[in-house]
Amino acid sequence: MGTFFDFIIRTSVVLLVFLVPLAWSPWTFEAFEFSKQYLLFFLVLLGLFAWIARMVLVEREVRFKKTPLTFFVFLFVAAALLSSLFSADRWSSLFGHYGSFSDGLPGILASAGVYFLVTNAVRQPRFLLKPFFASAALAVFLAYLSLFGVLPQAGFNPVAENFESFSVFLAFLISLLSFFVIRPQQNQLPFAGTIVLLVSAFGLLLAAHESTNWAVVFAGLLLSLFAGLLQRLWTGEAGKIRGLGLPLLLLFLTFVALLSPAWPDLPWAFPLEPALSQRMSWGIALDTVSDNAKNLFLGSGPGTFALDVSLHKPVSLNQTDQWQTRFDRPSSFFAGLFATTGLLGFLLYLALLCWFFLVSLAFLRKQESMPFLLGAAVLAAGQVAHDQMTALQLSFWLFLGLCQVSWKIPARETRFSLPRTAEFQLAARAALLLVFLASAAAFFFGSRLYAADMKYAASVKAAPYFPAAGIEQGQEAAGLNPWQAEYRIFLSRLHLQRALAELQKPENLRSKEQVSKDVQLAIAYARGGSVEDQRIVGALELSSARVASWETLGTVYKNIASAPGALDWGIRSFETAIALEPANPVLHTELGKLYVKNEQFDKARERFQKAIELKPDYAQARMQLALIAEKEGNAGKAIGQLHDLVVRFPRDSETLFQLGRLYYNEGEVAGAISQFERVLAGAPNHSNALFALGLAYESQGRIQEAAQKFERVLQLNPGNEEVRRKLQELGRESIIRE
Missing domain, CATH: 1.25.40.10 (Tetratricopeptide repeat domain)
Known part of the structure; x- marks a missing residue:
């Protein structure tokens, strides 16, 4: 049985290393991070369960290895838990902000789980390099297929949804491969394969020019050269130059790219995602922790950086092309960590890193540990330059653990020998069964969340063409995951759109009951309430600090402003939205x-x-x-x-x-005709301008031209009763019948 559990542990770790960077789903709305986090969490859970089961059922002894970082990891996780308890948005802390997920509490717990699983259950760290390089090679290959148009999705890579995070992964990969080119005796890959993968990974970086990306690559190459030359010095190979040529060439090219202010237009390129600058990210973080004593020590809560951006967005951002973008990620992982976990989480994480690198100095001569130390160092540099996505999160904590396993420090273990009596064995197995059932329940719960996002994706796809189907799918998504405010905001907008579309129909074809019900449902999904004896939890009840929830509610009331009390509710909604996002000119307008x-x-x-x-x-x-x-x-x-x-x-x-x-x-x-024609020159389907131009033509006696404009309005708005009456007045009944 011990062999079986060892197989489960080994398989779960190998699958983590190989599958998480590649995980991507075309069926969920959030295609990247949701699938990666789901896979990360449950493979870690599987590995930890097998580890515990092996100790209880086979070894009859609970053993927990203490590493130099164990204390700091526990403290950091405790700080994240405490910050989540007092979070500005507990559901975002519990599940992660929709679209990123890795910044939530499950991502932090899974990261710690990776670390403890590796340090307690992995004995030979180098065997994980092969699945890692295999995964990286496949990711690079898929990125090239996308770059050259073989894959339908332009700019696709399976590692991360943006090229900036992918570039950190590439820098990490390039640094490791460069080290193995310098130190081939430590390489587990064929030398030719190493060269091909190294050159291919570097080639992808040429497809998008961004100075921060090049800075991370430059730092990684410097570290790999330093590490390789240092080991050569200690092994008496300092005079040899074999293997240095390619890393030095890549370092030179990186330096040139780093200094280049612009990049030539290429027929193939990766798109760069708009992002906050480092200055803005840190400014928002400082403003967040300065808000109150709670934020100073605990931050706004894991997964809530989007709320911090809304509240503290600098006015200067309004002068850029991205002024309407609601950013949910910082440009630096450290800035986000500072804002969301406060001084406590930020300083504990810094202490963890500093202690790790300080202890590492004592083990520099251990040749086996150098690749893992190098990888952890490059990923830490990447955390300074960019936010941390799931693949980078896994890689960092994995290499942090593998580095300590490779040190081969005499184990300091906490041991609990289990009594061998039949009664205790029965109790232990019962407890293990409960853990298994709890793990199965967590898996089932996660499956519901995954199915919910699949329904949400189907809803978004169907809504523009089949509103009823879109609403049905959205309601199923909200039923499967009743804690996701994003789904309820979307449903509120769908019901409002359907009500407005119904109002565009001729009065004899209009369903007042449907309009009334859709308006009620739009309000309920935004604010919460009962519709036909059905209690609906609103987005605001789940996330009252989210601007989009208040903005959606205000938009609903704005469109029914003639209803009693609607105007006051609309004003209150937008006032609250402004309090949460004071620098947004659209909300003020x-x-x-x-x-x-x-x-x-x-x-x-x-x-x-x-x-x-x-x-x-x-x-x-x-x-x-x-x-x-x-x-x-x-x-x-x-x-x-x-x-x-x-x-x-x-x-x-x-x-x-x-x-x-x-x-x-x-x-x-x-003068009116001149302005309406200018509108239509830039927006040919502007219905109001078409109708107004028709009226202007009619007033000048240009009946034929007026009728043409009204006909076009009717094509764009088939149920518009006013336009039909106009065409009847002009004697164009045949057009109406058609």
């Missing part, structure tokens, strides 16, 4: 629009001016300011302001349309 509907023009003007302060080139807020003048009865002033705005933003279709509308209302039909 949306709140201002609600104040306009409520005829609170001074408050509306204040919101629009705040939006302009946050983003001076935000045309929407400036346009709304001009429209307040119209509401106050000064159309001439409004036209003047809109005209100035059109000069500044000549391609803003909404501003052009509003200027045309005001011209038309003031009887300046020729």
Whole structure:
């Protein structure tokens, strides 16, 4: 039986090393991190269970090896648990933020599990290098297939969803391979295979130019050269130059790339994902821990960096092309760790790293440990430069553990000999059975979460074409995973869209009951409530600190503003959203629009001016300011302001349309036509501009041209009753019947 458990342990570790970097799912909405975290968690759970079962059933003794880092790892995990307990969003801490997952508590626990599994159950660390290199080679091969268009998904690599994280993995791989080129006697791969994989991995880096990526590669190559030459010195091979040529050439090329401000346009390239700068990431982290005493010591909670970005986003970000992007990851793992776990988690993690590298100095002469020390060092450098995705997370903790196994320190173990009485053996087996059942329950629970994300993916795919099917799939996703606010936000928006689509139908075909029910469901999925005796948990009940939840609720109420109390609820919703994301000019503008509907023009003007302060080139807020003048009865002033705005933003279709509308209302039909035609030149399917242009043509007696515009509006909006009436007035009934 001991052999069986050893096989399970060995297999689970090998599968971890080989499969996690490659895990990717086309069936779930979150294709990368969700699958990797799922696989990581359950393979670690399987390995730990087999390890415990072997001790209880075979060895009749519980043994736990103490490594130099054991104390620090336990303290870091305890800090993460404590931070999660007081998290700003407990569900994000418990499951990880949707889209990244590795930053949540399960990712931290799985990482610690990898470390303890390796240090307690792995005896020969080098056997794991072969599955690692096999996995890396397959990942590089798939990336090339994507790069050259063989795979349908452009820029695909199975390791991470963005090239920045993949580049850290490549730097890690390149550093290890360079070391083995310098020290071939320690290499377990054929020398030719090592060279091919090394050159291929470096070639992928040429497909995207980003200075931070090159800095990590440069640091890794320097470390590999230093480690290789140091071992040559100790073994009396310092005078040999064999094996140095390729690493030195790659180091030189990396240095040139690092200093190059730009990169030539290539026919093939990996897209770079927009990201926060290092300065912004650390600024957000510092602002977060400065909020209050709890954040200073415990942070905002694992998995909550997206909330920190919303709350402390710098205004300067509004002047960039990514001003509407809601970033959920820092540019540095350390910045995210500082923000989400506070001083306690951050300092404990730093202490863990410092103690590891300090202790490593005593074992530098151990040749077997050098590749693992090198790998851990490069990955730690990568954590400074980029956020840490699951494949990097696994690799770091794996190599941290393997390095200590390779030191072969005389084991310091905590031992508990188990009584050999029949009664105790029965109790021990019963306890082990409970652990097995708990593990099976966790697996079943995880399977539900995985199935939920598959349903969510199906819902997103179906919703634009088959709204009812999209809603059905979304409801199944929310049923399978009732703790994911993301699904409920999406369902709220789907129900609102269906209600608005129903309202576009002719009155005789419109279902008022369906509209009413969809509006109720849209509110319930956002806020929570009961619809037809069915209690629905809302996104806000799961995550009241998430801006998107409040923004969605405000949007629902904005679209039903004529309903009793809706306007007040909409205003409160957007006010709360602004409190959570004060630097977002869109939220201030949306709140201002609600104040306009409520005829609170001074408050509306204040919101629009705040939006302009946050983003001076935000045309929407400036346009709304001009429209307040119209509401106050000064159309001439409004036209003047809109005209100035059109000069500044000549391609803003909404501003052009509003200027045309005001011209038309003031009887300046020729000016109105000019503006509507400018709108349609940039947006041919702008329904309002088409309809308004039709009215303008009609007022000039250009009936044929007017009818053509109305027909086009009807094609775009088949159920629009007003357009049908217009066509009837113009004698185009045949078009309506068609």
